[in-house]
Amino acid sequence: MKKTQRKSNHAIASEWNNIAKFRHQQITKENDLSYNYVLIPSILSLIKNEFNSKKNLNILDAGCGTGNLAYQLSKRENSCITGIDISEESIKIAKETYGNSRNISFYSSSIENFSDNIVNKFKYDLIVSNMTLMDVSNLDNVVKSISSMLKDEGVFVFSITHPVFWSRYWEYENSNxxxxxxxxxxxxxxxxxxxxSEFITSHIHRPLEMYFHSLRNNNLRVTDLIEPMPEREIEEKYPKSWEFPRFMVVKCIK
Ligand SMILES: C[S@@+](CC[C@H](N)C(=O)[O-])C[C@H]1O[C@@H](n2cnc3c(N)ncnc32)[C@H](O)[C@@H]1O
Known part of the structure; x- marks a missing residue:
């Protein structure tokens, strides 16, 4: 593990292209405990009210990877789901695996370009983003784009590695x-x-205040925040017990 220079969107896309197939297998075979048992259930819990309403919902999964969350969301009736990701390989797998569902579309694009090019400035009721914001090169640009694609009173729910604890979990907090x-x-x-794995990917450590300021500056008001921990029987499957939260899941309203 090492500190590197800032990376471009292009460089980040290429890392996720390389690992797309491996990630798809991990997720679909339920080998990623945190994805399946901590993160996705937490995101679903924070959108429960919107989900249980009878409203038609246009939903965007921003940084959808290989499309599993988008697919889970598509099971709700009266929903139209768009999944976008900068990694072409991830989107190729998403289309092959879930592209036949009648209410999902996948596009390979950065979040920033998608918001610039969106037809007739279409706006979403709900935007979700699982484990993506700590992987984007320019947080402010991405949060600005997300806010611009939300309707007024629209909801944005995202998960990230915990800004305070991730460095302890990955044991780099004492690195010089x-x-x-x-x-x-x-x-x-x-x-x-x-x-x-041997696939190299990058994540970006950002202090909590950086996330908060980016949300506030883009008219996104935090209305809920959870630091999820696994249920006891799930925690037993992990090689190391959870001494602190590893993730943070946040709900905002525009
Ligand atoms: C940790 S993965 C999470 C993928 C997916 N949400 C999941 O839970 O499996 C981070 C994703 O962010 C995508 N990404 C990074 N920067 C992006 C950007 N600017 N626009 C769109 N996607 C981006 C990467 O290609 C990668 O698929």
Whole structure:
């Protein structure tokens, strides 16, 4: 693991292209405990009210990867789901796997370009984004784009690695290059609790205030925030017990 220079969208897309097939298998075979048992249930819990309403919902999954969450959301009647991701390979897999569902469309695009090019400035009722904001090169541009694609009173729910605890979990908080208050691009082989890999991906450490300021500056008001922990029987499947929250899931209203 090492600190690197800022990376471009192009460089980030290429990392996720390389790992797309591996990630798809991890998720669909339920080898990613946190994805299946902590993150997605937390996102679903924060959109429960919107989901249980009878309203037609246009939903965007921003940074949808290989499309699994978009597919889960498509099971709600009266929903129209769009999944976008900068990784062409991820979108190719998403289309092959879930593209036949009548109410899902997938596009390969950065969030920033998608919002610039969206037809007739179409706006969404709900935008979700699982584990993407800590992987985007320019947080402010992405949050601005997300806000611009939401209707007034629209809802944005996202999960990220926990800004305070992730450095402890990945054991770099005492590295001489780490400073909590700085934005730091970090490159490492991708791993989950049950799987190591040789695929290099980058994540960006950002202090909590950076997320908060970006949301506030783009008219997104935080209305809920959870630091989910796994149920006990799920925690037992992890090699290491959870001493602190590893993720943060946030709900905002425009
Ligand atoms: C950790 S993965 C999460 C993928 C998916 N949400 C999931 O839960 O499996 C981060 C994703 O963000 C995408 N990404 C990074 N920067 C992006 C950007 N500017 N616009 C759209 N997608 C981006 C990457 O291609 C990658 O698929």
């Amino acid at each position: 290059w780490f400073n909590y208050l700085e934005e730091i691009f970090i490159e490492a082989p991708f791993k989950t609790s049950l799987d190591n």
